[in-house]
Amino acid sequence: MKKIKNLSIRTDLFYATEEGFWLDISGNIARIGMSPLVQESTGSFVAVRFEEEGASFAKGQSFGSVEAEKHVGHLKMPVSGTIVAVNEKVLENPRLLNTDPYGSGWLAEIDLTNWDSEQSHLLSGEAEVEAWFETEIEKYEDKGWLAES
């Protein structure tokens, strides 16, 4: 875990910057969760719903939805695959997405179906991840998009 400005960032993971997730790859399974930058700028999550477990989705398709500050938006697949597990704890306590985004606030596990061609679209590598977050966090801070601590 690396402290980049005020956020703690894991630089050893993959990031889908457009969809706003981190991906922890183990074999053919990706455990995914909300990027700290997304959860910090979205506000407190009050509801999470998943589409049916066991369903397959292409990259970019909705696999669930969330509510924060009266905004309802979709969770979009960062990579193609089958949802093999969802975190029941975040259904009961969506706040875990904010308080422990890399730990107990993980969202789902995906059995990857197109990893070889999709991994190149993801952000990875310690230096690249660090540089990307530094730039983005600075931009978010300048614009006042991050909640004051």
Add this chain to the structure above:
Amino acid sequence: MNLNSHTPWRLVREDAVSAGYGLAADEFFTSTYAAESTEHGATLRLYTYRDHCALVGRFQNIHAELDLDACQREEVEVGRRLTGGGAIIMGKDQLGICLASHSKRFEWQTIRDLCAQLSVPVVQALAKLGIQATFRAKNDLEVGGKKIAGLGVYVDPNGAFHFHTSLLVDLDIPQMLKVLQIPIQKFSDKQKVESVAQRITTVSREAGRKVPVEEVRQLIQEQYASYFQINLEEQAVTAEERNHINRLAEERYHQEEWLFQRSPQADMSGMSLKKTPAGLLRTYIGLKGETIKSVLITGDFLEDTELFSKIESQLKWSPLDKAAIEKVVFAVFSKNEHPDLQINPEDVTNAIWMAAQRAHAAERYTYQGACYYPEESGKVEELKS
């Protein structure tokens, strides 16, 4: 803004629509922007529901938010929105403002930012009526600490979105109290009305006259056109569009599985009573799992409730966390004058926390109904000075 001002917006005006049609139309117009290539830059729909429709937020438990027997008795239609937030009542005196477009047509990064930006014309329209409204946290517009409009956003998987505002031009508070489950069920009718009137206001009340919805609608459309520097082209809903909307209403909004969907988070409520040097402080809280749905702080000795309204609104939809509650309460006390108030922020924090603890300890909400702010569970706790 990232708008091409040469692309006109579409204006749709409708009145007295049903709950299912009104909600389906918001979704329908949003879906027309999914492909990013429509004739209009956005659709601004200014409309009213028929008297009355009670609409719950996307993930709310309808049984916990509405008295469904009363809705049936009062012929109030019920519906579930795509946007989040709490239950509202809509009718001929509440203006629905739905702006549908594609998110790439606006320059924004966070939803808070988008909401603030898109609500500017509403604030400007109210200013034309001499009403100074401001955007407040958790996406409401307020006037002097009282809520005058609720805002919400829904973004679909393709990036099309709608921004919705429910603007209270006027409000029949007793009618609202009949159907919404609010945390003051044991109050007298007069106390309930007063309690709501201390926290909610309307365009007519602020303007000091009965303001027609049509006058507000006209101002809103003018302000959107001038703020975004676009032309609004009024275009009624076509027969084909109406068929789409009615089909969507039938397939989603009238379906029991949509209306009565269950939430995995328990709805709970609790109350605390605290003796303070100023008098008895009654605090009611509504929880959804570990999230605060509502807080209501009352006391016969409270003349100026703005301080407490601010605490209540800032805690709404925030995590149930004592340190976070304390932070909000202390911040509001430090930023607001309260010279004669013999209550300190510690008292208020403790009262809220105690109500929350009671909510957790009480029997959870069941479909048979129960335990809405049970007075008997709130033993008076003496405050040590």
